[in-house]
Amino acid sequence: MNVSFHSPAPRTAISGSKAHRQSKQHGLEDMELDGDHEDGANGSGVKASTLHVVTPGEVITNDTAFMRGHGTYIENEKVVSSVAGVVDRVNKLISVRPLHTRYTGEIGDVVVGRITEVAQKRWKVDVSARQDAILMLSSINLPGGVQRRKQESDELQMRSFFMEGDLVVAEVQAFFGDGAYSLHTRSLKYGKLRNGTFISVPPALVQRCKSHFHSLACGVDVILGLNGYIWVSAHVPQNLDEIDTELVYSNKNKEDITPRDRESIARVGNCIRALADEFIFINDTIISFAYEASLQYKLKDMNKKEIMHAIATEATTAVDNMKG
């Protein structure tokens, strides 16, 4: 048995980690609002190298030269925040990135989702967005033939493809009129998820990258859904030419997941949790570093707060060093 009791502790920030907390488009160092206009912002001057955190109703700037973006509104010619979050600026456009928010998608995003409902010719998928996304029967690859026509019998056996509870990786294809996302799995890299475990992190921590499918050196595959849903699984060699289309919808895990694989998967999973706990952006590089850092600890100790903190710290330092 393994149990430990702790007192709550105040949150400690990871030193030197600011590079990882930035939005990817631009560093917050660029954040320079003209000094003349800072008076309005409750006297707290915006310093170049600090995060500018605002609360709803707080005036960001009263310079009329700025344009309002997401998370802001204009009142008395001042740009005011409408959410609690961090100020972002692109040229003259000011927006506020909320600290906690549901996933807001863009076309082309890779997401991981869970089927919540099977409806007429469509599935509803939980993607941590404001409403369930839709996966149309016509947006999946049907088994037996690469681009077979949808048949009536398919409509009657939709559960043999995806059932309530199934996890899928898919791509955002379009938006519906009501703002719901339409997904598709018409690629062999998308489809049902197997051989692993599911982790959920705040969506904001997953950045848009060239690829969201990673095979780590430790023999673990990671799919980083942009909606904050992450799938960590045993490595399956993919040969896109020779995939049996029948197997795409199988529920069976592969037989040869070794205890070593499981340990690695658990370790990677815990690393992701440790990083998310510290609000650090998650990508394959930092996961690999965190994994390296975690190897000095026993797997079952990785649930401990201090060890998680240590792993996250070490991983960020490693990334900084690499960049530096």
Added chain:
Amino acid sequence: MPSLISPSERDYILKGIECNIRADGRQRPDYREVILETGVISQTSGSARVRLAGGTDVLVSVKADIGPVLVDPETGEGADKGQIICNVECAPSASQQFEGRGADELNNELTQMMTRFLSHNTTTLSTPSSTTPSSTGAPNNNGAGGINLSKLCIIPGEQCWILYVDALVLDYGGNLVDAVFMGTRAAIFDTRIPKTEVQDLGDGNFDFEVLDDAEDTEVVEGREDMPICITLNKIGARHIVDASPLEELCTEAKLVVAVNRSGELCGLQKGQDGGIEPSLLLEMIQFGKTLGQTLIKQLDAKIKAEAEADTIKRQNGQPVVKLGFFAQ
């Protein structure tokens, strides 16, 4: 609290438990880290907040109030006893499933379980008449709940202390029962009841006064003998403790084992919709008992350490600052 799980996730969890590597790297008998703080709500007689790393967050408060004793008309039982009234409530914000009336069944299950395990009255379940008649001098002094209810009586037949134990589930991350009972134990340990002074007015009439002195308080007697609960989740042929929400979805049957520090079993309850072979059941009971005793020791050590730290601070004139809800 997810309500759905895919067949492959289920299979992965099941096989992982089989080879003693759970999805988050723990072994079968491993608990998550428990974060505990007592005295977090100043308006109560005692309180505690328990969190299991990764989700579950329970706030337990104990409020001592004065009320009339509850007497059974048939046996006359209860005239010299105080009462414990338990309530467990899952905040709707803890999970989407708890919205509206979604938590009603769970609230009721946990409330009834807590009442049954903590109450002195070993057969609260049955008609109120079935307590041990005190006149016969039957041997159970402190019942399974441990707490000495007779000490809570102020004037026999009239007034007594009623301890309202309220557990509020703020966040759901699996293994609610264990967290609720750990929190309850910590909150009862934190509880101080004012002393009372009873005056005999003659003619069988009594009056009493509650002493207003903050220093002149009593602890709840018998608190050491309160049970805590270990929930064992049977998944496949094995069982684990402190299940995560996804593991709970794979659970065929769970067994809640209530145990006190001397290793006596104070309650058992099966949950979920599966069965257990009798031999495995006995093994699980034994396992829960051993585990529970260890858990109580460590929990008590932690509660004691915190209480001592607070006392030292008070003696040194330092303010006792609780992190409360600003903590991580």
Added chain:
Amino acid sequence: MATDRKRVAGPESSVAPLVEYPIDHQPWTPFTEKRHDSHRQPEDLRPIYLKTGLISEANGSAYIELEKTKLTCGVYGPRPVKRAGQGFSDRGTLNCEIKFATFSCVKRRGTMRDAQEKELSQILSQGLTPAVRLELFPKSNVDIYITVLESDGWGSCIAAAFTVASVALAHAGIEMLDLVAGCSASYIPTSIPSTSSSTTSEAPSEGATGSITPQIFMDADLEEEKFQQGSIVLAYMPSLNQTTHVLQSGKAEGAIISQSVEHCVEACNKIFAVMNHALLESIDQKTV
């Protein structure tokens, strides 16, 4: 209930009168006589009378009687799920509701379902679900309704509820893996402790139960339960050798519990024979 406008209303509140016992009144105690009904041995159950098919409108029904304890059960279904908003399910659901008749206990019970009845209903469905092949009833409901007409002993009442419900399920022709038999046992000390045990001991080894090992009374009645330190209810599938529910309250040593689990399992096998007989009898009635 003052607000209950759908029933004939009585006074706003009423209480049971206080009972005053004459001085020479000698209630039964476990120290004087073996059992409350003196012809039983501690391991004996009360005779069980079990009959199927009393409710013509139900798909299946059964009635059980253990001397004074009397329960009836009606099973409806599989029938379509009535509640809206419930999603598709490829398994059926088992819904169980138990109600104590107002006159079933020493103290009058309320007409509305109380918290205890709600919990019991949940316990019963947890204990019966493992026996029912719900995978054969997609998107349907099987409803089990139990009415307790008279309860003489809490544990035995829950145990009887398991037994009667599973017989009613089988009578309804619902596909099951096994029957579920329920059995209860109480831990009752049979001698008065020599020393007063009113002081709470600080040493954990000397628990409040002291050194007296209680005796296990199977299927205790209400009078006996008044003396119990604890009790256990076990629901068990005899053919598959699976416990489908266990509910213990009160304090006991591990050894007592393992012993009573064994006793209960043994008793459940006996009850199974009675259940078996009652169900086969229903075949005879039809074919005669």
Added chain:
Amino acid sequence: MATPAFSFTPSTFQKLHPAEFFRRFTTEGVRPDGRLLDAFRPTTVHHGVISTANGSAMVRIGGTTVVCGVKAEVAEPKLDAPDQGYLVPNVELSPMCSSKFRPGPPSEQAQAVSEAINRVLKESKVLDLKDLCIEEGKAVWVLYVDAVCVAYDGNIFDAALAAIMAALKNVRIRKPTYQEGTIKVSGGSTATDENSFRLNLARAPLSATFAIFDTTLTILADPNVTEETISDGQISITLDETGLLCGVTKIGAASCSQSVMKDCVQSAKKRTLQLRGIMNQQ
């Protein structure tokens, strides 16, 4: 009526065309269950079946079973009737006894039956409520008379009323003592005429129920549940032991001519007499 080319089993036909199925029987003068139109179903009465109740009885009319238990409790009397106790009859039609009833508050039918029985008991002055007085203005007995329908197969009114009357007859209450606001009763030894009292019932109303079919002008005694569902209405005639009318209750939209009514009363006289005989056996 149904296209002859399609053949059905009797049970299927009954399900699809219940009224037509039934009509084919009644035109022959019998009912699907084999009874003649004016026949009542076999009836049994058992007294004192529940030991936790002050009085109890079980009545079975065909497939309908009702268990009635009476519990006596103590309450304050009403201000305008300081020397009168309470008699609170209720009929419980639980979801157990038929799929007609759903869990939750009492169904419309349960309310109607409870109210009708309450009216019969009250207005025929079955029990002098003054008999239930313990201490004037201070304490009176409340008799909770709960009739639980265990199995429902039509004609709940007759069964419930008979069960309630039998249970009331069976009631024994310990003699109370009043002392400084508390009521005490003696416990221990078995109830005898020394330490307890019985109810003094002035009348014993019993009823007979008939189903009315408007279109065919058929009257059926003691309808079962299928007959109830397809009938246009039902009429219940309540008579006391001397044959005096205590009440007539009609539900449903059926009309009932004078002669039909007369026939019903005649039939009810015979039936209640027979029922009384069954009740007094033992």
Added chain:
Amino acid sequence: MTSVANAVVPGQRLGHVQEYSAGPGTYSHQDFLYASVVGIKKIIEAQGELPTLTVQRENSQSAMPEIDAIVTCKVVRVNPRFAAVNIMVVGETPCKDDFQGIIRVQDVRATEKDKVKIYNSFRPGDIVRAQVISLGDARSYYLSTASNELGVIFGTSVAGGSLVPISWQEMQCTKTKAIELRKCAKPM
């Protein structure tokens, strides 16, 4: 009296999986076959295969629609996309509680599906024989009448008379001789 020797109850062990295969009313668990209903045990011998063990139920379970089952139902509502029905009889067993089903416009008949109009196929009150094709959604089973012997078997005309089929898509009122459109079942 039947030979009670062959009467079994759920959970009763019937035989070894190597000797028999599991038929209706039985299930296999580990190495054995068990009864899952109350009834009479029967062994059906088969050539070249293991004999099948079945238990013929004594207490028939309440009828439930299954895929491919023929059901008799009553139309309760129609709209251009489907006809909503209450399934009253499954096979030859009446249901105690009616199940809900729908006949979608594309499932009314096998050919010329795009010409089908629900209004010209079913009217509320019609008794229809249909086949279950899918468990459907949370609420309704999906039914089909796309076969000769499936469709309306009994209906009432606008005038209140009963309808007799005169062709596979027309029915005539016995009172007024008016012709109404229906998807008729071919009488068997």
